[in-house]
Amino acid sequence: MAVDFDLTTAWAFIIAFAVFMYVVMDGFDLGIGILFPGFAVGTERDQAMNAIAPVWDGNETWLVLGGGGLFAAFPLAYAIILPATYPLMIAMLLGLVFRGVAFEFRWRDERHRPLWDAAFTAGSLIAALAQGITLGAILQGITVADDAYAGGWLDWLTPFTLLTGVSLACGYALLGACWLIWKTEGSGQARAFRLARLFGVLTLLALLAVSLYTPFLHYSYWRRWFDMPGVLLTAQVPLLTLIASALFFRALSRGRERVPFLSALGLFLLGFIGLGISMYPYVVPESLTIWDAAAPAKSQVFMLVGVAVIMPMILAYTAWAYWVFRGKVGTHGYH
Template identity: 50%
Template sequence: MANIDLSIIWAIIIAFSIIMYVLMDGFDLGLGILFPFAPDEDSRDVMMNSVAPIWDGNETWLVLGGAGLLAAFPLVYTILLPALYIGVFLMLAGLIFRGVAFEFRFKSSRHKRWWNLSFAGGSAVATFAQGCVVGAYIQGFVTEGRVYAGGALDWLTPFSVLTGFGMMAGYALLGATWLVMKSEGHINQWARRLIPGLLFGVLAIFAVVGVWTPFIDDGVRERWFGHIQIIWILPALALACAFGIYRSIKAGREVMPFLLTMGMFVFTYLGLLVSRWPYVVPPKFTLWDAASAPESQLFLLIGVLFVIPIILTYTAWSYWVFRGKVRVGEGYH
């Protein structure tokens, strides 16, 4: 009994870490994707400055999610990482390059072009890899016993490439709406102009993925076309958010488009979770199959429940400190 409760608590903690990561690293990765298309170098400075104080805190959630999986659901960790071996490497390499570029671009003028390239390339590769992971996850994993038994590139399929591009469009949309909120003048105008196109791209991929997914797996089809019709509210809400983004951009709103884009991500994510619940390593293993020993889950839970509120408080505080517009020539450097 205690085991069941702990596993559910841990599932909530890890699901929460993942969506926190997606939302928060999402907009700064999105800025990286938009980086090469920025109108001028001043805009690039503003883009980077708008996330400079917070971006590395955003990646906190990725590491917390990774370590938390090993402790609470080791089967997820030990099947997904071997299955996504090459993809995980690409993601890490991308994140490292953009992280280093972030730090050194400001301190360099002669080599700025290389750091720009490194920042944009790293962001794009990391995002694409994350999108492929989502696609691979929806498709499920080949296992034998309790280990992964597929090949090195099973994760790279037409479907996962599509979700990879979808993730890039989605993060770019998050980045553009973030920039609308944080910038002014010609940068703000540029970001605004991008949004309808990005939104359309996201919705188009969303539609294809939505139609395709039920054909991939009987379980998913059963979930969506079975008895629990209440879950249709999730894609409906995601679409409502998309509509709201378009309206609010047309109405010249500054903050609302970003909030609604986050809403769209959250509802899509919840939709993904209900498609597979309670399977955490589709198609075979539920979260209870994947759980570690209850005493191990409990041992870590004590520390995590203590620290998460502190991280959240600190995060909220630093966003509060850095609220408001970022102007050209006004950096934190």
């Protein structure tokens, strides 16, 4: 699969990078929310909340950059994908709102803390499922006619999209458990180790199921993965996934704190690369390539100047925030 690198391709990589950054960074936030009922009321839940307190809202910057970049650089794709997934987008945004509100209010309204804890979990799970189902809906294809969405209100709802929704939720839970292994101590960390083992297995099974299902969605997917000589390169993705999985479980068995999280990030990166292999150069599979959907070249150049200034700033303050809060977390915040 050759990559014709031009301005449009550069923008595709920029948006892909922003989406990946959102998935892995806000993913462990959402994962902690999904796992929240599994932690004991009191110290364990307070530690879990404090583990993401300094970074959870900043992580969502990447969602704005990815969505805004899609609207600006590929307006036709935005105009097709959004109407096709309106219910999912609404559900995701409501989930993120409930999560954010619950995050703040649980500390200030102790009398209703169980209610806010439930809202935190529900909002996180709904947002994760909505994102995963949206990914599945794009992969399975969107009905397009005359450069507009031509499908129905619930075309996105299929067994495959439900599989991708559950798979992403499991992956987020894995990231959340691994983040808590890194950042917490005591009984909370011990519980996080157990949850990481469970969701490590579930995530790998889900990844295997999605990987086996995807090539049968479109013949073009099958060709990108299995035609010679391309298969010599694409075969490295499952091989590296096996290696990352072995490193992950070995690190858990040895009680390592950082390696499980880094290995889980590696699994997500490999899954993201696999997604790119399946889709490129389409932004709406089998209907719209990145060049079909791209904004005029002058607009892309103008926006690229802005991104060249803004993205280093986002990376810098994100790195600074993680550096400042690099230690362990306790009941009342970071040490």
